[in-house]
Amino acid sequence: MKRLIRIGTRGSALALWQTRHVASILEKKFGCETEIVKIKTTGDKILDSPLAKIGSKGLFVKEIEVALLENRVDIAVHSAKDVPTEQPDGLIIAAFLKREDPRDALISKDGKKLSELPEGTVIGTSSLRRRAQILHFRPDLKLVDVRGNVDTRLRKMNEGQFDAIILAKAGLKRMGHESDITEVIDTSIMLPAVGQGSIAIECRESDEEVLEMLHSISDFETEVAVKAERALLRFLEGGCQVPIGAFGRIEDGELVLDAMISSLDGKKLFRGSRRGKPENAEEVGIALAEELYNAGGSEILAEIRSSAGK
Numbered sequence: 001m002k003r004l005i006r007i008g009t010r011g012s013a014l015a016l017w018q019t020r021h022v023a024s025i026l027e028k029k030f031g032c033e034t035e036i037v038k039i040k041t042t043g044d045k046i047l048d049s050p051l052a053k054i055g056s057k058g059l060f061v062k063e064i065e066v067a068l069l070e071n072r073v074d075i076a077v078h079s080a081k082d083v084p085t086e087q088p089d090g091l092i093i094a095a096f097l098k099r100e101d102p103r104d105a106l107i108s109k110d111g112k113k114l115s116e117l118p119e120g121t122v123i124g125t126s127s128l129r130r131r132a133q134i135l136h137f138r139p140d141l142k143l144v145d146v147r148g149n150v151d152t153r154l155r156k157m158n159e160g161q162f163d164a165i166i167l168a169k170a171g172l173k174r175m176g177h178e179s180d181i182t183e184v185i186d187t188s189i190m191l192p193a194v195g196q197g198s199i200a201i202e203c204r205e206s207d208e209e210v211l212e213m214l215h216s217i218s219d220f221e222t223e224v225a226v227k228a229e230r231a232l233l234r235f236l237e238g239g240c241q242v243p244i245g246a247f248g249r250i251e252d253g254e255l256v257l258d259a260m261i262s263s264l265d266g267k268k269l270f271r272g273s274r275r276g277k278p279e280n281a282e283e284v285g286i287a288l289a290e291e292l293y294n295a296g297g298s299e300i301l302a303e304i305r306s307s308a309g310k
Contacts, residue, residue, distance in 0.1 A: 002033045014174060068203065091203070095214040096223045097218070114185060122142045124146035126147050193246075225255070228284050232244075232257070272292050
């Protein structure tokens with residue numbers, strides 16, 4: 001009898017695209033059968049508040065991880081950027097699929113690039129990371145919160161709620177909206193979220209058969225890059241309440257990691273870069289995190305945590 005792999009996922013269009021992609025890989029490589037199990041997460045239920053104000057980690061993964069631990073599903077498919085840097089006891093991220101372009105993309109109604117937008121242009125984004133970096137680059141622009149899937153956000157823009165929107169290029173491409181992109185924002189202006197563009201697959205540590213399957217489909221370069229980014233985020237204890245961006249990649253056999261931490265208003269922004277051996281990915285991430293922390297990141301973290309506690 002063929003092994004049945006039950007795959008836990010959110011029910012959004014993008015999450016289902018990613019899950020079907022994983023299911024297809026597993027079916028073709030191992031000849032197994034798959035069953036997709038949709039699970040509603042806290043982040044899916046709360047749509048009227050910015051993510052940063054909800055405050056807890058794992059907004060889009062916790063309920064799926066519970067299903068894993070309770071043996072209701074065999075693997076979980078996540079957007080890597082949604083996964084907290086520490087897993088519950090008994091669970092492990094066993095694979096990162098080959099990363100799509102991790103950069104952010106601007107879609108503007110009049111086709112103007114970020115540097116060309118008129119003063120006071122209203123941009124929709126729910127991300128503190130994007131907001132901080134936009135304000136650092138263009139403090140004359142106006143930012144408004146927006147939640148919802150890709151189609152919902154595009155509809156809100158077309159209805160006139162804002163003039164432009166910033167979304168992950170990977171999600172736009174996967175949802176068939178790549179042709180709508182006005183500009184892919186250079187990483188010198190905007191570093192992506194940790195893990196952005198990568199699909200993470202989680203399973204139980206005790207499930208040796210599934211672990212072996214997932215290890216075999218993991219992309220080495222993506223795994224190295226995202227491990228470095230996640231180590232940096234873990235050291236800084238950053239979640240959606242702290243503007244932190246990072247971009248790791250392999251260049252000529254060497255791991256290169258760029259990262260930034262910013263105040264919420266973008267006025268204080270610290271960037272840095274580190275290089276190292278791919279096998280030392282976590283050490284590279286921690287070293288850069290320490291550099292940013294000592295350069296001024298510690299004050300930013302203290303300010304944000306102080307204001308959050310009020």
